[in-house]
Amino acid sequence: MTRVVQVFMAAALLLLAAGCDGREEVAAAPAPEEYGGEAIGYFCHMLLAEHGGPKGQVHLASRSEPLWFSSVRDTVAFTLLDGEPKDVTAIYVNDMGRATDWAAPQPGNWVKLDAAWLVIESRRLGGMGLPEVVPFSERAAADGFIADNGGRVVRLAEVPPDYVLGMPQLPAEAATHATH
Numbered sequence: 043m044t045r046v047v048q049v050f051m052a053a054a055l056l057l058l059a060a061g062c063d064g065r066e067e068v069a070a071a072p073a074p075e076e077y078g079g080e081a082i083g084y085f086c087h088m089l090l091a092e093h094g095g096p097k098g099q100v101h102l103a104s105r106s107e108p109l110w111f112s113s114v115r116d117t118v119a120f121t122l123l124d125g126e127p128k129d130v131t132a133i134y135v136n137d138m139g140r141a142t143d144w145a146a147p148q149p150g151n152w153v154k155l156d157a158a159w160l161v162i163e164s165r166r167l168g169g170m171g172l173p174e175v176v177p178f179s180e181r182a183a184a185d186g187f188i189a190d191n192g193g194r195v196v197r198l199a200e201v202p203p204d205y206v207l208g209m210p211q212l213p214a215e216a217a218t219h220a221t222h
Contacts, residue, residue: 093169139183
């Protein structure tokens, strides 16, 4: 064997061994994007800009554009449904602790869903007029929101599936207001 072939074989064996060490390369999560006036909600097929409250975006390895959600409730539901794509590379939701306007959270205030403090069972309704999962990057901001709006703080794994997938229970004052 010539020296060139020996070096080539050694290099090939090293590359093969490196690929078999049990570690898989994980692609860096894509950065959050901002939705334009034409962004459509994945489930509702309506313009995001027409709905107030926090929004969500799901990035998939199989798509170049994120899936948009008119509410964080819908974003969480997406993660729980068996029939939805599972090649998720990142999920971002509006950080409502940094938002200055509930109706239109300003650009740039995204937090990863799995890192967020989530308020459920509050009096605030989301963009689709249903009980919302309200995300915060800081626990203190979530606690402040609860002082004004009720609810409780959970992490993503603690959100009851029935809260986002079941029949919504409107807060008493919202249900009363809706009937008058």
